[in-house]
Amino acid sequence: MTSADSQRPGRARWVVMGLGLAAVLGGGFAVWRGAGEPPVLEHAPAGASTSRAGGVPAPASRPAGAPLRIVRFTASPHDVPVGGRVALGCEVEGGSGEASARRFTWVAARGRLEQENGPTAAWVAPKTPGLYQVGVLVQEGDVQVKQTLMLHVHVPTPEDLAALMKEGDWKQAREQTLAERQAAEAKLAALGEVVAKRETREDRLRAYYALADLAALQLDEGRYEEALRSYEELLGSHLETDPKRKPFLAGKASALFALGREDEALRVYAQAGEENLSMSHYYAGLLLEARGQLPEALEAYRRAAEANRWFADPLLRQAQLMLRLGRPAQEVVELLVTASPRFGRELLLERLATDVQFAAVNQALTASGRTAELEERRPIETRLPEPPKPPEPGRTAVITPEP
Incomplete structure (x- = not known):
């Protein structure tokens, strides 16, 4: 792009x-x-051999x-x-x-x-x-x-x-998809009923929390217009100085980014600060860079790279933009070396060598002579279960994945 x-x-x-x-x-x-x-x-x-076709190490x-x-x-x-x-x-x-x-x-x-x-x-x-x-x-x-x-x-x-x-299992897959959609629709409807009932003080309190869940579900389901309305209603229940507004501002910013309402999205994004989702930081960086607001774009890429440790583009765009802003090449190279355990030496080198938009970063890394310092990826152990406890005598251990 x-x-x-x-x-x-x-x-x-x-x-x-x-x-x-x-x-x-x-x-x-x-x-x-x-x-x-x-x-x-x-x-x-x-010392692994490379006898497989294509030189893949065995x-x-x-x-x-x-x-x-x-x-x-x-x-x-x-x-x-x-x-x-x-x-x-x-x-x-x-x-x-x-x-x-x-x-x-x-x-x-x-x-x-x-x-x-x-x-x-x-x-x-x-x-x-x-x-x-x-x-x-x-x-x-x-x-x-x-x-x-x-x-x-x-x-x-x-x-x-x-x-x-x-596919032979198309019918089963279609039925499962329909069941999941029906479950989501049922949850949306149930939350909507709680939100609509506001007769007593207790009703209004329940409606507030249900509306927060409803807005998040609408955003997750791709109902961005509905999510935007829900977040705006939530924001209306807090004073401008209330710090509790920021998570709702972050949700609103995500909905605006998805709807392509760029000016509004950037304004709300700035108000949400660190509460923004990682992809909102990245989208903001793209928009800010395209508009020539390079220091602001650099900060957005930095936040995106820190918030999403699996997505390499924010880091690479951060490195590219640092060079455009005249930052020392050794600083950019140090950034890559430090981050390499997150993505892996081979994959970073392949990306830099084949993607022309990062040619300046690749040139800086090659000229530095520090390519060998890039490390192989270290496993990032997130969302993985803790090891199960040993079974009690006479009992059988059952390992169940986390939802």
Whole structure:
């Protein structure tokens, strides 16, 4: 996105998120096998061979008793339409070497997990486009290892719908989607009833809290006009100086960004400050940069990079803008080196080398001679369950993923 028009959140909000997908896959590096094929996340130990086609490092065989480790975390496909299905797989080595001794716990920040059969599972995407995290926890005795990755969910295209029609489970998937929509509609209606009843003081108090839940649900469901009205009503119940207004201002800003009402969105965004959602910071940065307000855009990118540790674009745009503002190249390089454990050395280098909009950043990094200082990605263990407590004598332990 090089023009101001292409940076409009209302027109390209999911394209923006898709740009960062190559830089947010977790756990080692992403091996892109070819057109239409899924990414495979692998750890390449020192000295690993590269006998596979395309020079992809093959994990070296390890004897039983070696440390337990996840060598491959696969997702097929990695980019699906809303309601689409992704097959997940996890390959483990080390430990005792006995598959029966390992426990697999699958976790999803959103969407629905199905067919959790040990090292494999299926993930059904939610109905809202975006980037979503899935993870797996593998345990053997007192030892546990974790891994996560991000999956991209997009608005269905005609081709997606045609492909879904050919699938044997289309009817089941359609019924499930309808059931989820009906559940959301029922929740919206129930909250709406509570909001509408304001006869007594207790009713009005309940209505206030229900309205806050209703606004958040409307925003999550993509009902941006309705969410905007709800947030405006909530804001009307607080004085201008009340700090409790800021979360509602943040919700209002998100709705305005989604509706493409740029001037209003930026004004409300500034009022919400740090309470804004990470993507609101990013959208604000795009708009401010397009309008030539570079210092303000730089601050917005910084906040977005700190708030969303999975999305690399805010960091890279922050680095690019620092160079435009005449900041020292060594400062920019230090920013990349410090942040590299979040995204991974290989993925950052690939992104910088192939994306022309970050050519100046790539040139600064190459000229610095510090490329080797970029680190491989360190797992970011978020939204993953705590290890289960040992079962009491005579009882069976049951591991249940978090909702």
